[in-house]
Amino acid sequence: MELSPRPSATxxxxxxxxxxxxxxxxxxxxxxxxxxxxxxxxxxxASLYFYNADEAVQQRQDLSDRRFRLQGTVQEGTVTTTGxxxxxxxxxxxxxxxxxxxxxxxxxxxxxxxxxxxxxxxxAGDEFDSDLIRVKHSEQYVADNGDRIEDAxxxxxxxxxxxxxxx
Numbered sequence: 001m002e003l004s005p006r007p008s009a010t011x012x013x014x015x016x017x018x019x020x021x022x023x024x025x026x027x028x029x030x031x032x033x034x035x036x037x038x039x040x041x042x043x044x045x046a047s048l049y050f051y052n053a054d055e056a057v058q059q060r061q062d063l064s065d066r067r068f069r070l071q072g073t074v075q076e077g078t079v080t081t082t083g084x085x086x087x088x089x090x091x092x093x094x095x096x097x098x099x100x101x102x103x104x105x106x107x108x109x110x111x112x113x114x115x116x117x118x119x120x121x122x123x124a125g126d127e128f129d130s131d132l133i134r135v136k137h138s139e140q141y142v143a144d145n146g147d148r149i150e151d152a153x154x155x156x157x158x159x160x161x162x163x164x165x166x167x
Contacts, residue, residue, distance in 0.1 A: 053092035
């Protein structure tokens with residue numbers, strides 16, 4: 001019985017090692033490139049740009065019909081309820097933007113508070129069509145109702161406390 005190793009079929013390549021053909025590297029490169037394109041598109045389409053009202057007005061032509069976030073303060077006396085939403089004006093740095101919102105505004109929505117709106121410029125006119133309102137709220141509740149916060153942290157409700165006569 002012959003026990004000596006067989007000579008390699010390809011000179012300079014150790015026995016048992018495989019040679020990969022160039023098309024395998026090409027396929028791997030195409031897969032990596034495809035994944036890169038998918039990730040880039042996903043990240044690009046998932047991001048919404050944020051503009052203050054004055055910046056959005058200044059860049060209206062560039063934004064055209066792209067969706068973005070608009071920040072401003074709801075102006076006093078401009079909130080009007082419509083059949084399918086609300087219209088109001090927001091302002092930032094002295095620039096006003098008329099907003100037409102579809103749907104119900106959040107409970108904390110009121111004049112004089114900062115809001116962030118999601119939507120796009122209307123096709124005609126200088127109105128902003130919004131479908132989402134985010135209200136920026138202050139820490140005023142904590143300052144005005146500190147005892148309720150403490151009770152909640154202790155596991156009690158501020159409205160339901162044992163009476164001194166009935167512990």
